[in-house]
Amino acid sequence: MSIFVDEKSRVLVQGITGRDGSFHARQMISYGTRIVAGVTPGKGGRDFAGPGGEVVPVFDTVADAVAETGADCSVVYVPPAFAAGAVMEAADAGIDFIVCVTEGVPVLDMTRTHAFVQDRGCRLVGPNCPGIISPGKTSLGIIPGSIVARGPVGVISRSGTLTYEAVRQLTERGLGQSSCIGIGGDPLIGTSFVECLAAFSEDPETEAVVLIGEIGGTAEQEAAAWIGEHLEVPAIGFIAGRSAPPGTRMGHAGAIISGSSGTAEVKTRAFEDNGVRVAMRPREISSLVRELIGG
């Protein structure tokens, strides 16, 4: 199985006529994602052409797209100034699951957006995230389909390319994935490690979970506590930023050590105290998974 999305997900792309949106819409169609609609205000009525001649209708509003196509998921590729508005538009139109890829969304915009999305019972992943891929079923976002394979490992990460690094190693060693989800590198994100863990723990196909965290905030500590209490399958962790100086933002807006709570040491200890095996290098992630679930 997989978490959150599968081959039945009917996906629309917000910002489908833009540079990033059009490129990734085609990539997703190639992967097999059911892209049923695109939305770009002012470009409604046009058709978007997929790589194999597929025709995707473009609408002015998400509400129109949902009414016409029954879309239930959305991927947002619109510029930072409009991203929060696009997410709220999707939630208002009844979309259940939204991935926001956009980087650089103002944090205060996200405080309002989270409240709005939660009030409508909708799940947001991101912003500033690579999205989710359920190998062999569907992909929402930008994770390259070429590096994944179907299998028993669930992957949750705050990063993009570091996730690809870990996932490709898993795939090369014959350890496929049930779903891989990038939850985002911003200080405020829609879906937490804990919510992803809860979803994976309900998935009978997931036999191990990999968590790729980094410095800043307390999300890994909260995940570790949840794992210690609830998770029945083995968990493997990695923390990026061991060598980062305190008080300095390391690329991701959320990757900053403030005080003593966000350090790699604190996070590693929280993992270890709750039975999570911690890889000290990216290449050890796949070795630990193999050790814990055999195969």
Added chain:
Amino acid sequence: MNLHEYQAKDLFRAAGMAVNPGEVAESPERARELAEGYGGRAVVKAQVHSGGRGKAGGVKLARSPADAEKHAEAILGMSISGLVVHRVLVSPIEEIESEAYIGVLIDREHQRPVLMVSAEGGVDIEEVAADNPEAIHRLRVDPRYGLLPHQAYGLATRLYDEPKLASQGARAIAQLYQAFVDNGASMAEINPLIATSAGQVVAIDAKVSIDDSELFRHPELAALRDPTTETAADRRAREAGLSFVKLGGNVGCCVNGAGLAMATMDLVKFYGGEPANFLDIGGSSNPDKVVAALEIITSDPGVRVILFNIFGGITRCDDVANGIVQAVERIGFELPLVIRLTGTNEEPARRILSGAGLAAAASMDEVVEKAVQLAAG
């Protein structure tokens, strides 16, 4: 982006808050004039983006204009946490009856702003949080409704028993929150917020950080950036859209993606080396970014080897390879390059590199270990 104290105070004044007056001086003579205008006695404060200014000798009380000139002379040009002081803020001295703390920042776990107040102001709030956590009172603000008047007043009653002071405190807390929201701040605090012996609540010190992602809608705040707080490399990186942090080692790192960039630095350390920098070229495929990145890395005289670690997703390896080849031609540096390129368009990238006499490996550990060896040798 951090603001200086005097800039932060201007934002709070614009929000209607009672703020201790003051003007900036860039010379001892100007500091003397300002002190004269305040009746002789004044406080002279270094304007740098650093805590602990007082302990470092950057805050002095002057009993006379001559005293203010002498203090400004000592403070201007001094270095606090490696930052040179170019300006001092000269303010009249207030008669302090009590000192409180009020601040607002983002609570990441609960995804909303959180107000924090404490009657124990004038000291490092992190120390209060560690030694006496019950002295800090918190209120998470629902972004749907903003800060409500009774909430601001409730917090103010934690600071002041006297009703007149509490109502002034409530006003200051509401103004702080409004300034935080209106300016797209990620953090705003007043420490101390004083009650004067005349019964007035006044902000004496101010600290504000603006969310970098908000600057596009606040050009007036972007214009407050102090160019003297940035190195040439930092400025070049910001203008080129690169995330860059100088670290001081000898292995120059150029990576795509922040997580992979951190993991690369960590692996350099793991193999016994020292990373010179964090550098994320981002998800774009623009060869110009690679050129800019190499210019920044090679401008650091401590760098002995340059390590590329690229995992192509959105970023296409052939674009990065083109950038590397162009940069080598344009800048013409002699440093050894150790390159790892894998993922999207890996094969054409290898051909581009080998055409220029450069090799690329596929494994991250292999290149990092090699780079560390080259830097040591």
